[in-house]
Amino acid sequence: MSTTSRELWHRLCLLTALITVTTLALLGSYAGVHSDAVPLASSTASGVLDVDTAKDALLQARTDAEQDAASDAAGTSSFSTQVAVANQILTSAAAEDVTGPSGRLTLKTVTGLISAYSYWIGLAGQVPRDSPLHDGYMHDAADVLGAPGDAVTGSSLMSRLNALQQAQLAVARRQASFGWPLVLGWCLSAVLVVALTAALVEAHRFHRGRFRRRWNRQLVAAGGLLVCGAVVLAAFTWQTHTGLFHARRLLERPHAGGQISTAGAEVARRMADTGFRAAAAGWIVAGGVALMVLVVWALVPRINEYRVKASR
Numbered sequence: 001m002s003t004t005s006r007e008l009w010h011r012l013c014l015l016t017a018l019i020t021v022t023t024l025a026l027l028g029s030y031a032g033v034h035s036d037a038v039p040l041a042s043s044t045a046s047g048v049l050d051v052d053t054a055k056d057a058l059l060q061a062r063t064d065a066e067q068d069a070a071s072d073a074a075g076t077s078s079f080s081t082q083v084a085v086a087n088q089i090l091t092s093a094a095a096e097d098v099t100g101p102s103g104r105l106t107l108k109t110v111t112g113l114i115s116a117y118s119y120w121i122g123l124a125g126q127v128p129r130d131s132p133l134h135d136g137y138m139h140d141a142a143d144v145l146g147a148p149g150d151a152v153t154g155s156s157l158m159s160r161l162n163a164l165q166q167a168q169l170a171v172a173r174r175q176a177s178f179g180w181p182l183v184l185g186w187c188l189s190a191v192l193v194v195a196l197t198a199a200l201v202e203a204h205r206f207h208r209g210r211f212r213r214r215w216n217r218q219l220v221a222a223g224g225l226l227v228c229g230a231v232v233l234a235a236f237t238w239q240t241h242t243g244l245f246h247a248r249r250l251l252e253r254p255h256a257g258g259q260i261s262t263a264g265a266e267v268a269r270r271m272a273d274t275g276f277r278a279a280a281a282g283w284i285v286a287g288g289v290a291l292m293v294l295v296v297w298a299l300v301p302r303i304n305e306y307r308v309k310a311s312r
Helices: 003-034 037-070 077-096 101-124 132-145 157-176 180-211 217-252 258-270 274-279 281-311
Strands: none
Touching: 003 037, 003 180, 003 217, 003 274, 003 281, 037 077, 037 101, 037 132, 037 157, 037 217, 037 258, 037 274, 077 101, 101 132, 101 157, 132 157, 157 217, 180 217, 180 281, 217 258, 217 274, 217 281, 274 281
16 A cells, blocks of 8 residues: 555544544534423423413412402302413423422322312302401411412422422523533534544645645535534524523513513523424534545545555
């Protein structure tokens, strides 16, 4: 084997190794950011806001019950409507299944407490509002419901909803985090992209010097594909990471009334096209294969030319 053929072979081996490692590093780093973005956008955010909506409906139900009690009409339509809304929203939260079995158990308990709360309000509506029994029933209902700021370790309905929401927010923070493993992965990916680019440039210069041809189209195409692909992946990752950061900040704020739908719309806007960007992980593998094909196409024919000359 001639010196030129051997040097081409060494460059081919180096380039294929770098392409393989760079593709794997980019795939792992990219998936690490985007794999949790889709569930946060599609289920976690909805679950957190569902709990806000349920709490808001129950607090409105409490207000309606107090107003109805003052007019000897406890447990009437407005109260029942808000309780029905809370139950429906909590069914939706259960379908999101953000926190797994523990969350489903909490929601079952909450559903039972809502029934108990409605029961006490109903009993209060069956006695005169100036009766001691009425005050006792309303007090029992208030104990079951609790207050919005109840500690997560309490046993009231609001305490359990607060505990569920804190668990959901912990999931959201984990999904939106950009910890040191991802930072390390992206730093490694950047170093490998630079190294592969440099190796492609060096291989092209070597090819041009030995074969007196200004351009090797395959190596130029490989370099362009690598640089453009890396820029697109970096831009997609930045967009998703920024969306995750803002979505997490929005979810961590307390919401009530119209703020809930506003927060939901803002989260949806921040996380728009997340699924499309996550699907781009498949492009990384396809890009790695394309780079490999271009490099082999650029160098193997030259290596074979020298082998034929050497055999003569």
